[in-house]
Amino acid sequence: MKAVAVFPKxxxxxxxxDAPEPRLSSPTQVRVRTLEVGVCGTDKExxxxxxxxxxxxxxxxxVGHEALGEVVEVGSAVQGLKPGDLVVPRVRRPCPHERCPACRHGYPDFCITGGYTERGIQKAHGFCAQFFVEDVAYLHRVPAPLRHVAVLTEPLTIAEKALREVEHLKERLPWEPKPGRAVVLGSGPVGLLGAMVLLRAGYSTTVYSRSPKPNVKAEVAEALGAPYLSSQQVPVEELRKRAGPVDVVYEAAGASKAAFEVLKVLxxxxxxxxxxxxxxxEPLELEGAALLKQMVLHNQVVLGTVNAADMDFDAALEDLERFHARWPGRLERMITARHPxxxxxxxxxxxxxxIKHVITFG
Ligand SMILES: [Zn+2]
Ligand SMILES: [Zn+2]
Known part of the structure; x- marks a missing residue:
C-alpha cells in the first residue's frame, strides 16, 4: 500500500x-481505510x-498522527464499531512499566517514564497510509455529519485537555469564579481551536499572534467573535491595556520569547x-525577579500540557458538533487545502x- 515515510538514516x-498492508492480529483490532491526515508542526520537525x-x-x-478513517473490518470481539463507521484514533500508547501510575491508570499523556509510543511520531508507524490497524480501545466513532471537519479532532483535543485542567485548577478558589478574559497566543489550528473552546466555555477571548492583519487566521478568529491583534502592530503593553487583566492565557505558538512577554499580562x-x-x-533573557514576584503576589499558575486522554477525544467530537452549529463554515475554513x-x-x-493542510487518500 501507499504510505508517506521518513528515513532518518x-x-x-x-x-x-509497497508498505506492507496491516492485517488484524487480535480479536479487538479494527482495520481502517485512511481518509484524511492533518499535517502539523510536529510533522515538520x-x-x-x-x-x-x-x-x-x-x-x-x-508519519501522520491526526487521522480520520473509515472502518473496513472489525475483529470478532469488537463492539460498538462496524464497517462504514468513521473513526479517529488517539496518538499515544502506554509504556510497559509497572511503576508508571499514569500509564497503568490509562493516562499515557501523563507518562512518567518516557517509554510510551506515539503513532506517527515515536517508535510506532503513523496513519499517513492507505490503511491502518488499531485496537478498538484507541478509536473514537465520528458522527457522519462531521466527515469534512473531523480531521481537526486531534489538534482540538489539546485544547480540551487544557480547559479540563483549567476547570480543575479553578477549584482552588473557594468561590465559583465566572469565566473571565482569555488570550490565545498563536493563531495556527491549535490556537484557533483553543479560541473556540474558550469562547464556548464563556471566556471573552482575544487572539494575539504575529502576522499583521489582514490575514486568513485573523479573519477566522474575528468571525468567531475573538478580536485578533498582531504582535507586530500591538505591543504587549498595549495588549495589557486593551485586554484588561487576563484570567487564562492559552499559549499555542511555541515561541518562548513571545510566551514570556505575554506572561506579563496574566x-x-x-x-x-x-x-x-x-x-x-536561542537563549532568552528574562526579568526573573519581576516575573517571580508577579506570580507569587498574584497567585498565578503556569501549566504545561501535552497530548490528550480518552475523554478529551470524546469532548472534542462533541465540541466539533457544537462548533459546526454555532459557527457554520468556520471549521471548514480552517482547512486550507487537501493534498495527495x-x-x-x-x-x-x-x-x-x-492554516491546516490535509493529506487525503482517495
Ligand atoms: Zn499534530
Ligand atoms: Zn508510562
Whole structure:
C-alpha cells in the first residue's frame, strides 16, 4: 500500500508504494481505510529529522498522527464499531512499566517514564497510509455529519485537555469564579481551536499572534467573535491595556520569547497554559525577579500540557458538533487545502502558508 515515510538514516522523506498492508492480529483490532491526515508542526520537525523515531527494527517511520478513517473490518470481539463507521484514533500508547501510575491508570499523556509510543511520531508507524490497524480501545466513532471537519479532532483535543485542567485548577478558589478574559497566543489550528473552546466555555477571548492583519487566521478568529491583534502592530503593553487583566492565557505558538512577554499580562489568580513546543532554542533573557514576584503576589499558575486522554477525544467530537452549529463554515475554513500523499514534502516545507493542510487518500 501507499504510505508517506521518513528515513532518518538516509535523510529521505518520500511516498513508499509497497508498505506492507496491516492485517488484524487480535480479536479487538479494527482495520481502517485512511481518509484524511492533518499535517502539523510536529510533522515538520519529523520531516526535518529533528524529531521522530521509527519502530524498532524498521529503517523508516510512517508519519501522520491526526487521522480520520473509515472502518473496513472489525475483529470478532469488537463492539460498538462496524464497517462504514468513521473513526479517529488517539496518538499515544502506554509504556510497559509497572511503576508508571499514569500509564497503568490509562493516562499515557501523563507518562512518567518516557517509554510510551506515539503513532506517527515515536517508535510506532503513523496513519499517513492507505490503511491502518488499531485496537478498538484507541478509536473514537465520528458522527457522519462531521466527515469534512473531523480531521481537526486531534489538534482540538489539546485544547480540551487544557480547559479540563483549567476547570480543575479553578477549584482552588473557594468561590465559583465566572469565566473571565482569555488570550490565545498563536493563531495556527491549535490556537484557533483553543479560541473556540474558550469562547464556548464563556471566556471573552482575544487572539494575539504575529502576522499583521489582514490575514486568513485573523479573519477566522474575528468571525468567531475573538478580536485578533498582531504582535507586530500591538505591543504587549498595549495588549495589557486593551485586554484588561487576563484570567487564562492559552499559549499555542511555541515561541518562548513571545510566551514570556505575554506572561506579563496574566492577571490576579490567572492560569497560563503552555502547549507549544519551541523549535528554535536561542537563549532568552528574562526579568526573573519581576516575573517571580508577579506570580507569587498574584497567585498565578503556569501549566504545561501535552497530548490528550480518552475523554478529551470524546469532548472534542462533541465540541466539533457544537462548533459546526454555532459557527457554520468556520471549521471548514480552517482547512486550507487537501493534498495527495505525494505533496507531503511540499506541505511540510514552510512555504505552504494558510492554516491546516490535509493529506487525503482517495
Ligand atoms: Zn499534530
Ligand atoms: Zn508510562
Amino acid at each position: 538516509s535523510r529521505e522523506v518520500r511516498v513508499i508504494e 519529523i520531516a526535518d529529522f529533528r524529531y521522530g523515531t521509527p519502530p524498532e527494527g524498521s529503517d523508516f517511520l510512517i 492577571g490576579p489568580n490567572g492560569i497560563f497554559i503552555f502547549t507549544g513546543v519551541p523549535g528554535r532554542k 500523499p505525494e505533496e507531503f514534502i511540499q506541505v511540510v516545507s514552510d512555504k505552504a502558508g494558510g
